[in-house]
Amino acid sequence: MGEAERGESAPRQRVIFFCAHEHRFEVAFAAEAVVPESWDCPRCGLPASMDQENPPPPPKIEPYKTHLAYVKERRSDQEASDILDEALKSLRDRRKRGEIIF
Template identity: 75%
Template sequence: MAGGGSAIRGSRVGAGPMGEAERGDTAPRQRIVFFCANGHETATWFAVEAAIPEEWDCPRCGLPTSTDVNNPPPPPKIEPYKTHLAYVKERRSEQEAQEILDEALEKLRARRARGEVIF
């Protein structure tokens, strides 16, 4: 063919769409419907022999879903953000914190007394 033809680049004459003859038979499938707490319905196809997951993420709102329309999983509990100090206070009592602080200050004062410069 000489330039500017209407042929689709990368194909040959007589080539058709690939079908099952070239790819093989498709596996038998089943349609499973999942439901979230917001009332969204999500239908997904699975192979018949595949294990169906108990939960699936809702593509609309991100909540977990299940196949039970009457009892969808509740939204996950969102823990409030905690600072590093809040976690430390959970692990240490005020007395333990004071002992650790006193020990650290003692080491710092000893280093300064030896002439080490600390910024």
């Protein structure tokens, strides 16, 4: 298919981005489009910028946290002990009333 069948291409601007792993890639934007300051590298996924000398640093990766780790961040040991005592009291009361059979 040629341009006669599809129509003429819109005017474009090509912008070169650089990532921290020294990858260089080109992205085409419409001529009137606002070019973003950063773009994800298609090879490694790191953020890239138009400044070859100072590419953006890789994002800091937080280690995986378990549910218990998040709970420990929110609750003190005393609060956890109080909540456990309350839950055990409630469970024992329900067993006495026959609501729980095990």
